[in-house]
Amino acid sequence: MPEAATLTRPTNRDEDWRYADPKFLAEAPLTYLAEWGEITVPPGETVRDNIRLDDGASALGAAIRTRVHVGKGGRFEYFATIVGGPYLRIELEVTLDEGAHFEFGGVTLGGDSKVQEFVTRVIHAEPGATSNQVVRAVQWGHATGNFLGRIEVVRDAQKTDAGQNFKAILLEKGASANAKPELEIYADDVKCAHGAAIGALDETAAFYMAARGLPPQAARKLLVRAFIADAFAAVEDDELREGLLEGTVSHLEQAAL
Numbered sequence: 039m040p041e042a043a044t045l046t047r048p049t050n051r052d053e054d055w056r057y058a059d060p061k062f063l064a065e066a067p068l069t070y071l072a073e074w075g076e077i078t079v080p081p082g083e084t085v086r087d088n089i090r091l092d093d094g095a096s097a098l099g100a101a102i103r104t105r106v107h108v109g110k111g112g113r114f115e116y117f118a119t120i121v122g123g124p125y126l127r128i129e130l131e132v133t134l135d136e137g138a139h140f141e142f143g144g145v146t147l148g149g150d151s152k153v154q155e156f157v158t159r160v161i162h163a164e165p166g167a168t169s170n171q172v173v174r175a176v177q178w179g180h181a182t183g184n185f186l187g188r189i190e191v192v193r194d195a196q197k198t199d200a201g202q203n204f205k206a207i208l209l210e211k212g213a214s215a216n217a218k219p220e221l222e223i224y225a226d227d228v229k230c231a232h233g234a235a236i237g238a239l240d241e242t243a244a245f246y247m248a249a250r251g252l253p254p255q256a257a258r259k260l261l262v263r264a265f266i267a268d269a270f271a272a273v274e275d276d277e278l279r280e281g282l283l284e285g286t287v288s289h290l291e292q293a294a295l
Contacts, residue, residue: 045072057184057216059125059153062098074103074131081109081135088278090119090285091126099125099153106130108138110164115141117270117282121289123152123181131159134167142171143269145286146183149213149293155184160200162191162228168199174269175206176262177213178293188220191228198228206236207265209293263287 045068048055079085094100108114120126146154175183185204206215219232247257273279
């Protein structure tokens with residue numbers, strides 16, 4: 039860990055921190071902001087990780103930053119939910135060797151004035167690697183859900199197949215969401231795509247369900263549940279997938295539905 043005197047404090051002028059909570063950036067210890075966890079996936083093996091952040095490690099919040107190296111033919115799966123505050127950030131920097139795969143599903147869900155964000159940087163360092171990222175945000179009150187996702191394809195990393203998809207539902211007018219997808223591609227035989235959409239809950243669908251006897255609040259909750267489920271669709275274990283979804287949906291009791 040570098041000495042605090044040699045570290046530079048990030049601010050909202052830095053692209054990777056542009057939507058972060060200013061109070062957190064100004065007051066969090068510099069050594070904490072510079073901390074990175076390390077995960078290595080051996081060639082041909084699979085590593086899975088699931089996390090739910092309910093509250094910050096301090097009154098200011100928390101930032102969990104992890105660097106991952108996935109060996110040849112390996113697979114790294116990471117599914118995360120951020121439901122707490124006041125500021126919570128999960129940042130991943132993933133480097134993929136030949137034929138490796140990265141699967142990411144993330145959900146931000148919260149109200150009040152919480153700021154919740156995922157920041158990812160996926161480096162396709164060798165040919166034939168694949169990655170898929172699905173992020174869903176559900177915010178109300180004055181909360182903000184963010185996704186900054188960068189895909190880098192180095193020269194000669196042919197046959198790369200990478201995608202990222204971000205969608206947000208804002209349940210109240212004071213809520214917000216921000217998306218910053220980036221593609222940096224130096225190879226020519228690749229498939230890379232990204233998409234982002236931010237809007238309100240589909241009231242037409244909620245009305246359709248209510249017209250058939252489902253209480254309005256229950257109808258809206260079902261729609262949000264289905265929306266969130268997209269982030270966990272790639273979880274192959276049915277019990278784990280249902281547990282992740284139900285654990286997330288339980289926090290909707292606080293929402294303005």
